[in-house]
Amino acid sequence: MTTSPHAAHQPDTAAAETDDVLRIRKAGKRFRSGWALRDLTLTVRRGSITALLGPNGAGKTTLLRAVSGLLDLTEGTVSFNGRQVSSTGTPERISFLAQDKPLYRRSTVADMLQIARHLNVRWDAALARRLCDEAELNQRARVGALSGGQRSRLALAIAFARRPELLLLDEPLADLDPLARLEVQQTLLSTVAEQGTTVVLSSHILGEIEHVCSDLAVITDGRVSLRGETDEVIDGHTLLIGPGSEPAALQWIPREQLVEVRRTPRQTAVLLEGPAPLPPPGWSAERPSLDEIVIAQLRRSRGTAVAGLSDLDSAPTREAS
Amino acid sequence: MTTDLAPAARTPGTDEQPRGLAPHGMWWVAWRQHRLFVLVGVGLLALTVLAQLFIRWRFVSTLDTLRNTTPACPDPTENFGVAMCGQDWLKVQDWVDAWSLARLPMLVLPVLLGVLGGATVVSQERDRGTAVFALTQSVSRTRWYLTKCAVVAVPLLVAQAAAGLLCGWLGNVAGIRAFPSVEATAFQANGLVPAALMLLSFGIAIPVGTYVRGVFAALVVALPVAAAVIVGIGYLGYGYLVPHDQIYGPPDNMAVQGVPDGATDFTTGFVTVSGATVGYFDCDYGDGELTEAQVRKVSEACAQRAGVTNKYVSFLSPARYGQLVATLSLICAVIAAFGITLGRWRIRRRVL
Numbered sequence: 001m002t003t004s005p006h007a008a009h010q011p012d013t014a015a016a017e018t019d020d021v022l023r024i025r026k027a028g029k030r031f032r033s034g035w036a037l038r039d040l041t042l043t044v045r046r047g048s049i050t051a052l053l054g055p056n057g058a059g060k061t062t063l064l065r066a067v068s069g070l071l072d073l074t075e076g077t078v079s080f081n082g083r084q085v086s087s088t089g090t091p092e093r094i095s096f097l098a099q100d101k102p103l104y105r106r107s108t109v110a111d112m113l114q115i116a117r118h119l120n121v122r123w124d125a126a127l128a129r130r131l132c133d134e135a136e137l138n139q140r141a142r143v144g145a146l147s148g149g150q151r152s153r154l155a156l157a158i159a160f161a162r163r164p165e166l167l168l169l170d171e172p173l174a175d176l177d178p179l180a181r182l183e184v185q186q187t188l189l190s191t192v193a194e195q196g197t198t199v200v201l202s203s204h205i206l207g208e209i210e211h212v213c214s215d216l217a218v219i220t221d222g223r224v225s226l227r228g229e230t231d232e233v234i235d236g237h238t239l240l241i242g243p244g245s246e247p248a249a250l251q252w253i254p255r256e257q258l259v260e261v262r263r264t265p266r267q268t269a270v271l272l273e274g275p276a277p278l279p280p281p282g283w284s285a286e287r288p289s290l291d292e293i294v295i296a297q298l299r300r301s302r303g304t305a306v307a308g309l310s311d312l313d314s315a316p317t318r319e320a321s
Numbered sequence: 322m323t324t325d326l327a328p329a330a331r332t333p334g335t336d337e338q339p340r341g342l343a344p345h346g347m348w349w350v351a352w353r354q355h356r357l358f359v360l361v362g363v364g365l366l367a368l369t370v371l372a373q374l375f376i377r378w379r380f381v382s383t384l385d386t387l388r389n390t391t392p393a394c395p396d397p398t399e400n401f402g403v404a405m406c407g408q409d410w411l412k413v414q415d416w417v418d419a420w421s422l423a424r425l426p427m428l429v430l431p432v433l434l435g436v437l438g439g440a441t442v443v444s445q446e447r448d449r450g451t452a453v454f455a456l457t458q459s460v461s462r463t464r465w466y467l468t469k470c471a472v473v474a475v476p477l478l479v480a481q482a483a484a485g486l487l488c489g490w491l492g493n494v495a496g497i498r499a500f501p502s503v504e505a506t507a508f509q510a511n512g513l514v515p516a517a518l519m520l521l522s523f524g525i526a527i528p529v530g531t532y533v534r535g536v537f538a539a540l541v542v543a544l545p546v547a548a549a550v551i552v553g554i555g556y557l558g559y560g561y562l563v564p565h566d567q568i569y570g571p572p573d574n575m576a577v578q579g580v581p582d583g584a585t586d587f588t589t590g591f592v593t594v595s596g597a598t599v600g601y602f603d604c605d606y607g608d609g610e611l612t613e614a615q616v617r618k619v620s621e622a623c624a625q626r627a628g629v630t631n632k633y634v635s636f637l638s639p640a641r642y643g644q645l646v647a648t649l650s651l652i653c654a655v656i657a658a659f660g661i662t663l664g665r666w667r668i669r670r671r672v673l
Contacts, residue, residue, distance in 0.1 A: 068457050072670070088669065089461040096457040102450035104354075115353065118346025119458035162458070 021046040021166055021198045022067065027076035028222075029062050036062040038222040040076070044166075044200055044215070048229075049192065051213035052202040053294055059222040060202035061099065064168045067200070068096035080166060092121060095164035099171040101155040105144030109137050109154060116158040128161035131187065149180025153187055160191050167192070169201035173209070185212060206291050218294055220301040230290060237293050238276035242268045242283035252280060260296035271296045347460045351472035355442070362434045362477045366484040369426040370491075376423050377491045380416040387413065420492075427488055427510035431481060435522025436547045438473040439660075440530040440539040443668065448536050466668045470661060474523050482516035503637050503645060504585045509555055517650040518555050522547040524657025531667040554652065560586040562648040565635045572602075572624035572632045573617045583639035591624070592631040602627035 022044035029037040037059045044050050052060045065071045067078050069090040078085045085091055103112055109132060117123045132139070135153035143151065152172065159167055172188070173181045189212060192199055203209050216233060218226035226233065237259070245268045250261065257272040271292065276285045387394055387409050394406030403410050443466065446452040455465055489511030502508055509515065526543035533539040565586065570577040572591055580587075590598045604623030606616065624630075637645075 070453065070456060087462075090457045090459075092459060094457075096453075098450070098453045098457075100450055102452075102454040104451055104454075105449070111353075115350050116458065118349045119455060119460050120346075121340070121459040123340065 019046050020044060021081060022200070023079045023082075024063070024067070025077050025079075027063065027066060027078060028074050029059075029066060029071065030074040035074075035222055037066070037073070037076075040219070040223055042217055042224055042227065044198060046165075046198055047196060048215045049199040049201070049213045050215040050217060051209045052200060052217050052219055053206060053209075053298075054202075054204060054219035055298060056204055058204075058219045060204075060219055061170050062222075063219070064096065064170050064200065064202055067166075068094055068168050070096070093163075093165040094168065095159035095162045095166070096168040097155050097159045097170065097172060099174060101151050103143045103151060103155060103158075105142070107143055108140050109143065109146075110139040112143055112154065113158065113161075116161065120162050122163050124161045124163050127163075127191075128157045131157035131160060131191065134187065135183070147180065148176050149183055152176060152180070152184045156184065156187055156191070160195065160197070163195070164197055167197050167199045169199065171203055172201055173203065174205070188212070206294050210290055216290070216294070218297050218301075220298060225301040226294070226297045233293060234287065234290055236273060237288050238272045238274070239286045239288035239292060240270040240272065240276055240279050240283050241286060242270070242279065244268055252277070259293075259300055347464055347468040348472065350455075351469045354446075355438075355469065355473050358438065358441075359473060359476050362430075362438070363480040365426065365430060365434075366477075366480045369423065369430065370484050370487050372423040373420065373488055373491050376416060376420045380413070380420060383409070383412050383416055424488065424506075424510050427485065427515055428506065431515045431519035432522045432544075432548055432551055434477055434481070435519040436526040436540065436543045438477060439523040439526025440543040441536055442469050442473050442527065442530060443664065444530040444533070444536045444539045447534070462668050463665060466665055467661075470523075470527065470664075474520070477523075478516050478520060481519045482513050485510070485512050485515040502583055503560075503639050503642055504583065505556060508559065508645075513646055513650060514555070517646070517653040518551050520650075520657045521551060521554070521653040524653070524660035525550060527660045528663040528667065531664045550656075555649070559645065559649055560637045562652070563637070563641045563645045566638045566641070567633050567635045569631045569633045571621070572629045573620045577632060577634040580634060580636055581638055581640065584636040586637040588635040590633055590635075591627075591629040592633055594628045594630055598633070599627075599629070602629050 020043040022042075024040060024042045027037050027040040027042075028035060040059070040063065042063075052063065054060050062071070066073050067080070067085060069085050069087055072087040080091050080094060083091070085094075090096060104115060107115065113125075113128050113132070116128070117125060132154065135150060135157070137146070137150055137154055143154065146154065156172075159169075169188075173184060176184060188199070191197070201209060201213070213230055215229050216226070217224050228236065240253075244263065244265045250268070250270070253261075253270055254272070254277060257274050259271040259273055261271075262269040271288060279285060387406060391406050391409065394410065406413075443452070446455065456462055460468075492507075492511065502511065509518065525547040526539070529543040529546065530536075530539045533542050565588070566584075568577050568579045569592070577589075590600050591602060592598055602623060604620060604627075606619055611619065
């Protein structure tokens with residue numbers, strides 16, 4: 001199952017027949033320090049904006065690097081448009097933007113665009129120029145002198161000018177101030193909408209991408225712990241709010257659906273997968289936020305539990321002070 | 322909560338994708354990245370040649386003046402000294418010393434430029450994180466690496482080869498035996514040898530730059546390693562790369578005749594009746610003073626008793642200059658090719 005250069009560009013007919021632009025099967029990557037990815041399977045449908053969510057060290061960057069051809073997997077395969085990706089080079093129609101936006105800092109903006117143009121077979125100079133103009137980038141300014149937001153927008157302009165089918169963004173909004181974050185989000189959204197690009201972006205801050213993504217995949221410890229279209233994920237969960245209760249009073253909660261229980265002296269919040277059973281009097285069912293779902297899933301995958309709740313020890317519980 | 326961004330249809334007429342310049346555009350990018358280093362390197366080599374040109378000009382004019390004004394000193398390049406040539410002979414010596422100094426860069430620059438170029442070609446981009454940018458564009462890792470190697474190495478090697486040939490030619494024209502010469506330091510400074518040594522340095526530094534993280538660390542490792550290999554092969558061991566010539570003579574205490582000018586790396590010994598070679602044989606010359614003829618006679622008698630039939634001198638002949646340069650260059654090229662291949666393998670496999 002190891003991805004090898006010889007296996008590159010072998011068409012995956014099953015994937016080619018579907019509308020999945022990216023298909024990752026049983027991906028595993030082992031470094032000296034241990035496994036960064038393990039048995040990770042994920043598909044990305046064409047035209048979607050998929051957010052990879054997870055804590056630091058979950059394996060998001062490793063996954064994006066494997067997809068972009070920057071590293072070989074230890075096991076499993078990555079196929080893009082039905083063809084296997086290997087570390088011999090980034091596929092023509094994939095653009096990857098690393099977290100630190102690596103650009104030649106001593107070059108000017110104009111030089112940087114020229115360099116990118118010379119490094120690419122496909123290059124939409126007009127689009128690059130337009131995106132730089134929209135960002136009000138001075139063509140003669142040195143890249144090193146640009147603000148974080150401007151550098152991100154230049155990097156995005158270069159990534160889009162390659163006319164990719166799949167754009168991979170590793171923590172695109174990290175280290176940006178709120179205004180720059182908004183500007184980069186706007187550039188990203190408008191250009192993606194215009195170009196029809198499929199986007200996979202990673203983040204460990206849900207608030208950054210909540211309003212951007214159409215699909216999400218939560219990655220913990222190198223595995224996908226939750227996957228789906230954002231609306232489906234939200235619709236697939238129910239948040240029950242009730243009075244502060246002892247664990248013994250929560251026996252009615254179906255264990256197989258339980259994601260998380262949060263308790264305060266005044267209130268108990270229970271997050272369930274799927275439709276809620278008829279709650280006892282005093283309880284109400286609400287639509288959870290994506291934030292609540294993702295955080296609860298992350299906690300569940302970590303096995304976070306509070307001692308003393310033996311009746312609900314199969315689910316992570318939180319006692320708020 | 323989520324967007325309803327549907328994939329937009331492409332703008333009509335955009336099915337035909339705009340063209341960039343890769344993969345050939347990598348040449349342009351690599352040149353832009355490394356041109357400063359390459360131009361500085363070529364400039365230093367040019368300065369070295371110009372300095373020698375100037376010194377040669379002053380040296381020759383001083384010689385001419387001395388020849389014209391001091392008839393007792395017909396050829397000041399011979400070691401006549403102040404007694405025969407007067408105080409002006411010291412000026413000749415000054416220019417000889419200056420020339421020696423001016424040739425030093427021809428010994429140092431091949432190692433320095435080779436190591437700097439080789440060690441930084443990859444590690445610099447890795448340090449700055451720009452390797453990730455470059456390797457996620459259309460250019461393959463192999464093309465990226467090999468193009469950068471070629472852009473750094475080829476102009477410097479050509480310039481170094483030209484500088485070496487010019488230095489040899491300048492020394493030769495001045496009447497000083499410098500080229501072709503197999504003698505140490507003249508051999509390494511002239512002709513194609515400096516370029517071969519530069520290639521060797523580059524080939525050693527390249528894999529170091531891909532394996533060792535950090536430009537400074539790569540230089541710290543590559544410089545002593547390259548220097549050690551060059552001293553070992555290029556200075557101490559080069560004489561053993563081609564067969565030594567031997568000339569035989571009678572087993573007396575006289576010098577063997579027929580050794581060509583410019584020969585070096587001498588070994589002398591004796592050949593026995595059985596064809597074996599020995600370093601010496603015992604001979605008792607007594608305590609009294611002997612004439613030259615008597616010494617020869619005693620030596621011959623001793624040799625006869627020891628079974629020695631001939632004396633020989635083995636040496637590295639200047640006639641083997643071409644063979645020596647070719648052999649050394651081949652070795653340097655093989656090591657460099659191995660180093661570049663090792664670097665390429667590393668680039669293909671490593672997580673950047």
